Amino acid sequence: MGVISWIVVGLIAGLLAKLLMPGDDPGGLIITTILGMAGALVGGFLVGLLGGAGVTGFNIWSVLVATLGAVILLAVYRALLGGRRRV
Template sequence: MGIISWIVLGLIAGALAKWIMPGKDPGGFIVTILIGVAGAFVGGFVGSLVGLGTVGGLSLGSIVTAIVGALILLFAYRLIANRAG
């Protein structure tokens, strides 16, 4: 999957992660979307390592993997930002 597809999938994953996990994020919606892009990469990497799937094509499995990655990163970001603030 090309880098543009990863970014688009990450944007979708970030928006869905924000919808699934609402609340005030230190940094706003743009930071949440960027975390979604990173989550798509992390989700695809970790998913491929443990054999749960990859973000290798635009499918339901790749979207779920990217969303899970985005949720994990969003949760970690909130923990770190709340402790620092």
């Protein structure tokens, strides 16, 4: 998968994750893209553990896997942040 595909899948997945989990999260477009790209790694790893194909290219399955990973990362971020407020 090329770099441009990673960026596009990351952006779409990050936007979908933030849409599925609305709240006060940091970052703009760049952080959202990085969230989606990291989500692709996490989601691909988890789906691979279950015997499925992880992120396989620029397709719907890859976006779904990346979104799953991004939602998990957002949940972990919020759990670690706890009740603390950002300044």
